[in-house]
Amino acid sequence: MPxxxxxxxxxDGAFGPQTSKTANACIRYTPERVVGVVDTTQAGRTAxxxxxxxxxxxxxxxxxxxxxxxxTAILIGIAPSGGQLPEPWIDLLARAIEHKLDVWSGLxxxxxxxxxxxxxxxxxxxxxxxxxxxxxxxxxSRGRVRDISATVVLTVGTxxxxxxxxxxxxxxxxxxxxxxxxxxxxxxxxxxxxxxSGIGVDAVIADFIGGAAERLVLxxxxxxxxxxxxxxxxxxxxxxxxxTYGLLHGSLPHAQVMCAQPSRTAIRNHDWVAIPALPEFxxxxxxxxxxxxxxxxxxxxxxxxxxxxxxxxxxxxxxxxETGLPTTDPVRYDPxxxxxxxxxxxxxxxxx
Amino acid sequence: MPxxxxxxxxxDGAFGPQTSKTANACIRYTPERVVGVVDTTQAGRTAxxxxxxxxxxxxxxxxxxxxxxxxTAILIGIAPSGGQLPEPWIDLLARAIEHKLDVWSGLxxxxxxxxxxxxxxxxxxxxxxxxxxxxxxxxxSRGRVRDISATVVLTVGTxxxxxxxxxxxxxxxxxxxxxxxxxxxxxxxxxxxxxxSGIGVDAVIADFIGGAAERLVLxxxxxxxxxxxxxxxxxxxxxxxxxTYGLLHGSLPHAQVMCAQPSRTAIRNHDWVAIPALPEFxxxxxxxxxxxxxxxxxxxxxxxxxxxxxxxxxxxxxxxxETGLPTTDPVRYDPxxxxxxxxxxxxxxxxx
Numbered sequence: 001m002p003x004x005x006x007x008x009x010x011x012d013g014a015f016g017p018q019t020s021k022t023a024n025a026c027i028r029y030t031p032e033r034v035v036g037v038v039d040t041t042q043a044g045r046t047a048x049x050x051x052x053x054x055x056x057x058x059x060x061x062x063x064x065x066x067x068x069x070x071x072t073a074i075l076i077g078i079a080p081s082g083g084q085l086p087e088p089w090i091d092l093l094a095r096a097i098e099h100k101l102d103v104w105s106g107l108x109x110x111x112x113x114x115x116x117x118x119x120x121x122x123x124x125x126x127x128x129x130x131x132x133x134x135x136x137x138x139x140x141s142r143g144r145v146r147d148i149s150a151t152v153v154l155t156v157g158t159x160x161x162x163x164x165x166x167x168x169x170x171x172x173x174x175x176x177x178x179x180x181x182x183x184x185x186x187x188x189x190x191x192x193x194x195x196x197s198g199i200g201v202d203a204v205i206a207d208f209i210g211g212a213a214e215r216l217v218l219x220x221x222x223x224x225x226x227x228x229x230x231x232x233x234x235x236x237x238x239x240x241x242x243x244t245y246g247l248l249h250g251s252l253p254h255a256q257v258m259c260a261q262p263s264r265t266a267i268r269n270h271d272w273v274a275i276p277a278l279p280e281f282x283x284x285x286x287x288x289x290x291x292x293x294x295x296x297x298x299x300x301x302x303x304x305x306x307x308x309x310x311x312x313x314x315x316x317x318x319x320x321x322e323t324g325l326p327t328t329d330p331v332r333y334d335p336x337x338x339x340x341x342x343x344x345x346x347x348x349x350x351x352x
Numbered sequence: 353m354p355x356x357x358x359x360x361x362x363x364d365g366a367f368g369p370q371t372s373k374t375a376n377a378c379i380r381y382t383p384e385r386v387v388g389v390v391d392t393t394q395a396g397r398t399a400x401x402x403x404x405x406x407x408x409x410x411x412x413x414x415x416x417x418x419x420x421x422x423x424t425a426i427l428i429g430i431a432p433s434g435g436q437l438p439e440p441w442i443d444l445l446a447r448a449i450e451h452k453l454d455v456w457s458g459l460x461x462x463x464x465x466x467x468x469x470x471x472x473x474x475x476x477x478x479x480x481x482x483x484x485x486x487x488x489x490x491x492x493s494r495g496r497v498r499d500i501s502a503t504v505v506l507t508v509g510t511x512x513x514x515x516x517x518x519x520x521x522x523x524x525x526x527x528x529x530x531x532x533x534x535x536x537x538x539x540x541x542x543x544x545x546x547x548x549s550g551i552g553v554d555a556v557i558a559d560f561i562g563g564a565a566e567r568l569v570l571x572x573x574x575x576x577x578x579x580x581x582x583x584x585x586x587x588x589x590x591x592x593x594x595x596t597y598g599l600l601h602g603s604l605p606h607a608q609v610m611c612a613q614p615s616r617t618a619i620r621n622h623d624w625v626a627i628p629a630l631p632e633f634x635x636x637x638x639x640x641x642x643x644x645x646x647x648x649x650x651x652x653x654x655x656x657x658x659x660x661x662x663x664x665x666x667x668x669x670x671x672x673x674e675t676g677l678p679t680t681d682p683v684r685y686d687p688x689x690x691x692x693x694x695x696x697x698x699x700x701x702x703x704x
Contacts, residue, residue, distance in 0.1 A: 140592070141591045142622075143590050143622055143625075146624065201558060203559065205460065205554075205557065206553060206554050206556050206558050206561045206594060206598065207591070207592065209558045209595075210592070211591065235597075236643040237601070238495050238601050238602070238604075239562045240559065241598060241600075242562060242594040242598025243561075244597070245587075245593045245594050245597040245598075246558065246597075247594075248593075249594070250590070250591075252590075272498070273643065273644055276643065284639075284643075287636075291588040292590055
């Protein structure tokens with residue numbers, strides 16, 4: 001990953017706390033790389049004003065204004081509905097390439113497969129990074145993760161977009177500060193963007209989900225004591241449970257950290273799928289792992305962004321009581337309870 | 353699917369009861385389409401002598417001998433190890449194309465993506481059918497299967513290659529004879545080859561497994577009372593559980609038929625994963641479906657090919673006793689117990 005990256009983030013019409021996941025994570029974890037955000041509907045504001053973090057990073061209304069901020073790359077910070085790039089976006093990316101900006105994209109549709117943009121990129125000597133493009137030589141998983149000595153911890157969740165990546169990123173620094181050589185194994189486009197490496201397991205051929213997870217964990221474990229694997233989806237998600245199980249059974253974690261949002265009672269966009277009570281869901285998650293390798297849930301990360309201070313505190317206390325597990329919101333509060341749970345688990349394993 | 357298909361099956365060095373799944377299913381269910389099999393190591397024998405079925409279909413030692421049998425197409429009946437086509441196979445396919453044979457392939461590597469073969473095919477006016485190539489416009493699943501009235505029955509299994517496709521194919525005729533308009537929804541290359549349609553769910557982008565299953569069931573349900581979905585993998589398979597769960601949660605069956613092999617006690621090639629006792633595995637399979645739509649296991653299909661007559665009978669009786677479910681080996685014996693279980697379940701649903 002180039003060290004002098006200066007992203008202009010494209011999030012037109014969708015920059016906001018709940019709508020621009022990739023943009024937001026990039027601003028939260030690597031603000032030094034972000035020169036500005038393009039969104040006509042928020043132009044003139046700052047990232048701080050829109051998201052509640054991100055400081056003075058400006059929001060501008062047009063690509064031309066963005067170019068004045070001297071970016072070296074354009075980053076697609078949202079997914080257009082339908083997953084395919086609409087024509088106006090292609091025009092915009094073409095202009096960015098003509099201004100010698102690299103392109104970073106986490107879309108399912110690969111930008112470098114669009115002949116017009118690929119040809120322009122060659123002509124102007126810029127690189128198109130498709131974060132979701134899987135390695136060409138993936139294989140099925142073979143259970144080789146069982147041979148490594150590092151502790152593997154996977155975040156799992158009741159639903160998508162609930163904190164599985166964010167939780168791992170919030171814990172990384174504190175675990176390293178304890179002297180545990182910790183690696184973050186990114187499995188989605190946003191995590192890959194932040195970490196600079198990883199495999200987008202939702203974009204590989206279905207037969208190779210487990211193999212992708214296996215390869216990622218093996219690579220991440222080199223020289224590491226602890227591997228924090230970014231979870232995906234939910235074991236009860238109608239659209240994405242295949243990815244969730246492939247990742248679980250391919251990465252073979254020693255322990256799971258459960259991510260949940262107290263206010264969410266059904267799967268988003270699928271209100272016909274009720275989310276079971278957390279103690280029951282934890283039991284289901286442990287049962288899902290057990291036939292291959294037992295992986296107890298050792299802590300709970302709550303996403304309380306939509307709760308008042310009092311309600312957030314009450315939710316954390318109630319969850320801790322009902323599950324008997326260390327619990328906190330690792331974004332809103334000090335992640336120490338989760339850090340402590342993982343460090344203790346790792347040390348107990350290492351000393352066995 | 354052309355009606356005058358005459359396949360020459362390529363299974364060199366691997367034609368046998370346990371090694372050439374695609375070839376064998378093609379010979380079992382559509383023997384009228386097969387003019388011969390190419391396998392140097394078995395040349396001079398018949399399919400009947402090698403497999404125990406298939407009658408006089410000859411095995412020949414070379415492509416040239418096979419061409420004398422007047423095939424219209426060459427069918428790749430086995431997968432080369434590693435999944436990639438070795439150079440000698442490409443030469444052989446090139447010669448087949450030069451003799452105006454269409455190519456049918458269920459490999460992960462698409463034959464029509466090999467420039468030399470694609471170009472030859474254009475030149476000679478023949479078609480390359482890549483059975484695993486997914487539809488280009490797949491989407492994530494949206495739970496729309498819940499809107500159809502047809503009964504959906506999925507075969508599930510303790511492991512791969514245990515009878516999930518074969519069981520459905522053995523039941524199809526008998527269910528139709530009862531006046532139930534029954535469709536087979538093929539999810540793997542062999543099923544697609546036999547049925548003439550379907551989607552290879554193991555070859556789609558991981559995010560779209562559920563969407564592929566949803567589309568397949570919606571299409572199969574048109575004008576049908578009953579849809580028999582071909583299951584894949586196993587909920588405890590280290591490499592393929594992602595496909596299994598994606599298919600389960602995308603197809604949303606009303607009932608499951610469990611396929612098991614009494615002599616198999618661990619996942620093949622993964623002896624570190626023990627297969628639980630069948631009553632427990634049935635409970636796990638029902639629990640896997642339940643959060644989205646309850647799907648009881650209503651019958652058991654045993655694969656007893658490696659047991660003596662006495663042992664097979666004893667295994668069936670024991671399974672029936674332990675599970676309380678109608679049980680048989682639908683290949684070795686009359687599939688009536690399974691047909692009866694599915695028909696009764698369907699009729700009870702239809703009359704509700």
